[in-house]
Amino acid sequence: MKYLAMILAMLCVACSPADHSADRTDARSTASAGNHAAGDGKVYAITGGTVYTLGAAGKIEHGTVLVKDGRIAAVGTDVDIPADAERIDATGKIVTPGIFDPESQFGIVEVGAVKETRDASAGDSRFSAAFDVADAINPRSVLIPVNRIAGVTRAMVSPTGGDKHIIAGRGAIIDLGSTEGFIHRDAAAMFAALGESGAEQAGGSRAAAMLALREALQDAKDYADNTSAYASNQRRKYALTRLDLEALGPVLSGREPLVVHVERASDIEAALRLARDFKLKLIISGGAEAWMVADELAAAHVPVLLNPLEDLPAHFETLGSTLENAARLQKAGVTIAFATGDTHNARNVTQAAGNAVANGLPWLDALKALMLNPARIYGMDKDVGTLEQGKLADVVIWSADPLELSSFADQVFIAGRKIPMVSRQTMLRDRYMQAMREKQALPPGYIMPAAQ
Amino acid sequence: MKSSHLRALALAVLLVVSAGIVANAAVSTPAEFPPDAFPSTYQPLPAQTTLIQHATIYTGTGERIDDGAVLLRDGKIAAIGKQVEAPAGAVVIDAKGKYVTPGLIDVHSHLGVYPSPSVAATANGNEMTNPTTPQVMAEHSVWPQDPGFNTARTGGVTTLEILPGSGNLIGGRGVVLKNVPATTVQAMKFPDAPYGLKMACGENPMRVYGSRHQFPSTLMGDVAGYRQAFADAQAYDREWKAWEAKVKAKGAAEAGPPPKRDLGKETLAEVLDGNIRVQMHCYRADEMAALLDVAHEFGFKIAAFHHAVEAYKIPQLLKKTGTCAAMWADWWGFKMEAWDGIRANIAMVDAGGACALIHSDDENGIQRLNQEVAKALAAGRRAGLDISKEHAVMWMTLNPAKALGLADRIGSLEPGKDADVVIWSADPFSVYARTEKVFLDGAVVFDRDDPQRQSTSDFMLGNFVDPHAVDAAAGEGAP
Numbered sequence: 064m065k066y067l068a069m070i071l072a073m074l075c076v077a078c079s080p081a082d083h084s085a086d087r088t089d090a091r092s093t094a095s096a097g098n099h100a101a102g103d104g105k106v107y108a109i110t111g112g113t114v115y116t117l118g119a120a121g122k123i124e125h126g127t128v129l130v131k132d133g134r135i136a137a138v139g140t141d142v143d144i145p146a147d148a149e150r151i152d153a154t155g156k157i158v159t160p161g162i163f164d165p166e167s168q169f170g171i172v173e174v175g176a177v178k179e180t181r182d183a184s185a186g187d188s189r190f191s192a193a194f195d196v197a198d199a200i201n202p203r204s205v206l207i208p209v210n211r212i213a214g215v216t217r218a219m220v221s222p223t224g225g226d227k228h229i230i231a232g233r234g235a236i237i238d239l240g241s242t243e244g245f246i247h248r249d250a251a252a253m254f255a256a257l258g259e260s261g262a263e264q265a266g267g268s269r270a271a272a273m274l275a276l277r278e279a280l281q282d283a284k285d286y287a288d289n290t291s292a293y294a295s296n297q298r299r300k301y302a303l304t305r306l307d308l309e310a311l312g313p314v315l316s317g318r319e320p321l322v323v324h325v326e327r328a329s330d331i332e333a334a335l336r337l338a339r340d341f342k343l344k345l346i347i348s349g350g351a352e353a354w355m356v357a358d359e360l361a362a363a364h365v366p367v368l369l370n371p372l373e374d375l376p377a378h379f380e381t382l383g384s385t386l387e388n389a390a391r392l393q394k395a396g397v398t399i400a401f402a403t404g405d406t407h408n409a410r411n412v413t414q415a416a417g418n419a420v421a422n423g424l425p426w427l428d429a430l431k432a433l434m435l436n437p438a439r440i441y442g443m444d445k446d447v448g449t450l451e452q453g454k455l456a457d458v459v460i461w462s463a464d465p466l467e468l469s470s471f472a473d474q475v476f477i478a479g480r481k482i483p484m485v486s487r488q489t490m491l492r493d494r495y496m497q498a499m500r501e502k503q504a505l506p507p508g509y510i511m512p513a514a515q
Numbered sequence: 516m517k518s519s520h521l522r523a524l525a526l527a528v529l530l531v532v533s534a535g536i537v538a539n540a541a542v543s544t545p546a547e548f549p550p551d552a553f554p555s556t557y558q559p560l561p562a563q564t565t566l567i568q569h570a571t572i573y574t575g576t577g578e579r580i581d582d583g584a585v586l587l588r589d590g591k592i593a594a595i596g597k598q599v600e601a602p603a604g605a606v607v608i609d610a611k612g613k614y615v616t617p618g619l620i621d622v623h624s625h626l627g628v629y630p631s632p633s634v635a636a637t638a639n640g641n642e643m644t645n646p647t648t649p650q651v652m653a654e655h656s657v658w659p660q661d662p663g664f665n666t667a668r669t670g671g672v673t674t675l676e677i678l679p680g681s682g683n684l685i686g687g688r689g690v691v692l693k694n695v696p697a698t699t700v701q702a703m704k705f706p707d708a709p710y711g712l713k714m715a716c717g718e719n720p721m722r723v724y725g726s727r728h729q730f731p732s733t734l735m736g737d738v739a740g741y742r743q744a745f746a747d748a749q750a751y752d753r754e755w756k757a758w759e760a761k762v763k764a765k766g767a768a769e770a771g772p773p774p775k776r777d778l779g780k781e782t783l784a785e786v787l788d789g790n791i792r793v794q795m796h797c798y799r800a801d802e803m804a805a806l807l808d809v810a811h812e813f814g815f816k817i818a819a820f821h822h823a824v825e826a827y828k829i830p831q832l833l834k835k836t837g838t839c840a841a842m843w844a845d846w847w848g849f850k851m852e853a854w855d856g857i858r859a860n861i862a863m864v865d866a867g868g869a870c871a872l873i874h875s876d877d878e879n880g881i882q883r884l885n886q887e888v889a890k891a892l893a894a895g896r897r898a899g900l901d902i903s904k905e906h907a908v909m910w911m912t913l914n915p916a917k918a919l920g921l922a923d924r925i926g927s928l929e930p931g932k933d934a935d936v937v938i939w940s941a942d943p944f945s946v947y948a949r950t951e952k953v954f955l956d957g958a959v960v961f962d963r964d965d966p967q968r969q970s971t972s973d974f975m976l977g978n979f980v981d982p983h984a985v986d987a988a989a990g991e992g993a994p
Binding site for chain 2: 173174175176177205206372373374375376377378379381382383407408411414417418420421466467468469470471488491492493495496499504506
């Protein structure tokens, strides 16, 4: 859709943008946004499990979760189960909301080193803030089943910084359980980089990166205040394209959060100053040294997306890395969520969370950091993040403790849809396991050599 | 080969300066190990005789001893069993509720050659100026102050092989290290461990050189590159052998000067002689099969394929050739040759009868090899394979020791072996387990309860000196 809008915009160079909604990027229609899949037509009653609702009801032993029309119809120990419901016995198992990956490249990167399959950045394009991953997302990506059968049900798909723009563009929140209606919220956040990578993109200094970001925001503000004057060439020249300026509008108004990738304590503080000056809704991504400024982050209500396994001074901006980052931030009152930076293995976020627990984070807080906090951070917690009546039914039945290495997701539901627990990887495994079991040199799917 | 050539060279000099009879006598007593221009200066740290008792012990040989004991004396495992008497004066550790394993071994690390912090000046792991650089040695790039050595030790890693990167077809010699804090790499070198030679299949070399429009730019170029290198090494070997024969037959004076040393061909000749172990980066099943044929053609052995994400497709081939596969638990998809990676890889290779092991290739992953093995075990069980934890422990202990050619010295808790031991707070297959104590040659090299036994790299000092703290030392090692 965006391409259509862009083509229209190019054809219509003489038109006034005010007259043509078709060339406004924020008014374009995504086929799917807001149109959530409403389950698979069946009613499911998940019974007998230990339910961690992550909501007001807390933990429910021998609880029932009733799933209907894509949503959670009821949760509790005393739930009327309709006669037509498919019962799923979760006795001895653990039931939780699905995992929400707060920063991923699902559907926009398939094979990392194959450039034709990468749509995560457009560093060589003219666009920065306007760049929106939504139109590039492939909901049939092989990565999606691999990770959803491990309990990842929802994700922010975020652009990665290009090599020219410190503002990478806009991310979209998707549901990993459908090929139609998979976009839960488009333009759900703006992504930018300061620190070492921002400095590199801005010409070699953190100071230049900060200037570029401030200039973009100032221009966007001027544009928003004087759009019609701009259209009649009555404004000064802006550093960004018109589409970029438009895209920054919701960020300036505080409707759309700005996710800034920064690691060093002083860079985090600089980002906090920027957010204060422009009244931005800031989210810190990375935050290796966030624990050093935890009180400031807590006071400003700025959440942090972090990888709890980072503990090496891999860069000069991460000298303060520690396995206790998550625990210390949580203790200081900062909302945290886990982003591993590896979409192919987004599933390993449970392991990362387990390590955060081993290093001081309370277990339930780790569960919230996986499932609830991303929803809160992006303002989606009315829809997902807990097992409560009315929420979209992203539900995972775990064989045991979800953070434990021997545990696995027994069954996953996404927006009420019962997910087939297969992926390309389970198929490859089963094919070669069969060959091994049958003592065949080649797996099924190949033509077997004739018996001698 | 280097050994014999250098020995011959030394003899030739000797012949010139001393009586022929003495020298000829020496010819029949070959040196036991290849002479090393950079000999190990490793000294075990001071150790006390220590008895660890009442622990659940994974022996590394595939067994488990409940409520067991292990005695560390003079740097070696002295005894292991249900009950072991504490010698007089021994430190006795009651490890009730805790677990004990051999020290973990990583056959594929770039610590020191690609250290933290990662900046241009420290990126010393790939000599990408020629696709074939067997003359370089990883140890000359190892920065002993890499903070990653300490975090790896905290994770229970006592032995690790540092390899050059995979940008070249033949990347150079790797080096096996004892994971002790040191100011020089020689002080970490595992005494008398065989050298490894890093070679690489596939996309990396062809991408590095192909993008420069140089050879090799294809997989067939890759294979031709290895073959020509070994063919040249064979010729070099013959040249030296002919000269050695001449020395033996006619004496040094008449044999004339030795051939000029070529450090790269010398390394490859050592591979042909079986003194250096080939550690080969290779992802795809078909490429591994091609490389096994190359090895057969030139008469050398590939000790292990590293990464080997498709090893599960050819366990029978690996078993037949006695080649280990060093794998990740679940890395996949970051490039084309990693597209078919599956979590059951290690378990399936193991079930197929081949030598299967975990490796990290990562400064973060090396800290949690036990967790990687736990994931691989879980995946194997999910695939329907019946694998015990005590068996899976071998994937991070005895099998990597085999791949390094050190299985007679490390990798299991058997009397006479090096006393490399880890005490875990809980079952190491749990995500919540942490190392409590790490012993290397019987000495405590990490103790979670004793800051004096938690090494800090020089690099970590003074980064966070608090201007408000009167006692400046309080700011050291802030993280």
